[in-house]
Amino acid sequence: MWTQLLFDDLRTTRRTTLWWMAGLALYVAVSWAFYPVVRDSPDLAQFVERLPEALRQTFGAQDLVSPGGYAWARLFSLLLPITLVIYSIRAGTRAVAGDEEQGRLEVLLAQPITRTELLAARTASLAANLLVLGVGIFTVTALGARLVQADLDGARLLLATAQVILLAWALGAVALALGTATGRPGLASGLAFALTLGAYLIHSLSPQVPALQPWRVVSPFWYAVGQSPFAGPPDARGVGVLLLVGVVAVLLATPAFLRRDIGR
């Protein structure tokens, strides 16, 4: 029965997801369109070489010229993950608490379905939408790279995509869990965004602030964009951690959802 709920929710959310997909694809495509200019400009390469090491690290700009370095700096180190996190927190908030506040769960829950099934369907729907975005980003990035003759390693691109998608999953699932446990969409998205900003702050400051170094492992950003998957030995462990964080968050919220009143 919950698969039926999942299909219905996918139908409701597909238009939103496709618009976000269009925006992301456009950004990726335009980024690749300018790649030849960057690659063929010796001044820029030299300019980056001369930047202080700390600055280069902060902006993920150690290497702007190789295809992997360009993809990392332009797409996967900051802008894609942030955009995906925004999408995911919004979608996760709407999934239960948002619909509930709008009174949309009232007729739905009168059908022969349990709250657990509803939660499972809405969680799976968030995951499925992110998967669609992931497939889209992977495809457009690979295609774009090929069109400008940039030789991007497929496996590394896959890992990079998985990392940013799972970062979005983890934080979106936290929003979904908070909304599910409390029924308050404002609280859910507010807290989830605050958490995101805090996590990003730890992540971005820890290279320069020694006191923050030990804390970077609590930031989901560490597992998603701690280091470039396009350089050095690939490490897929972060992906597993992020997947788990999301699942555990939703599981933790379930008992509270079963206990509380729906729609106040």
Next chain:
Amino acid sequence: MTTSVIHTQALAKLYRTGVGLHPLNLEIKLGEIFGFLGPNGAGKTTAIRTLMGYLRPTGGAAQVLGLDLARHTREIHARVGYLPGELRLAPHLTAQELFGILGRLRGGMSGRQVQSLTERFGLDASRPLGTLSKGNKQKVGLIAALLGQPDLLILDEPTDGLDPLVHDEVLQVLREFRTEGRTVFLSSHVLAEVEQVADRVGIIRAGRLVTVARVADLKAQLPHRLEVRFAHPVPEGVFQALPELRDVQVEHQTLRCVVVGEADHLIKTLAAYRVLEVRGHQPSLEDVFLSFYREEAHVDSVAL
């Protein structure tokens, strides 16, 4: 085989502010239409949403269709049609799509039933729900509740926003529903409609059930206003002495009064005079209702 379709034992839902639903003992029988009446904020929606499993009770227990509310919500919902008091529908769906979704969740619905109901209520099922008027949305909600032949209908103010024609059609549908041996539990402030369809009514005020009675019994308890015209002037004192008369007024040859309870004394007293005409006013349930709404929960305090 149980004949009670809803059975509550001290079922309570009290909010932290102390308002809500005080322990409720209620039994709704198979095949009846039960009207749940009360002023704004009385606790009708709270009671209904607790019975639907949306609100977790703060005390007591309830069985719906013989199934325990706390444990069998899914089985109960499979056999209950529900119309929320505040209906909110996804604006981009059409009624047809919504019925499809709900039908699939219920494991199939008959297209013919949807067709016949949309025709009866005069609903255009192909328009996005967001573009429908309030009354038309309400029709969508009602049809959604009736989908898949439920054994019990729980309707929170079903006729809210309907025009008189559709209103009557809805009441007719409910009567037919009862004829098939199914049960209806509906809330309302509109007494006229409850009077038209309900077998029994429960009146709730400030979260407490004040009375449960058959509509016919409630009417029988009603004080009758009587006007008697005599052939000759009559002494006022004779009628003022009768304990079951209220508001006694005698003007020339006419007596106006309110009869509460038995009419025996009055008839015997009247027999001593030549009576030209007796006129009684149809008792109105509205008056009972208002008396329960106000402070004293006594029918005989109704002033007519």
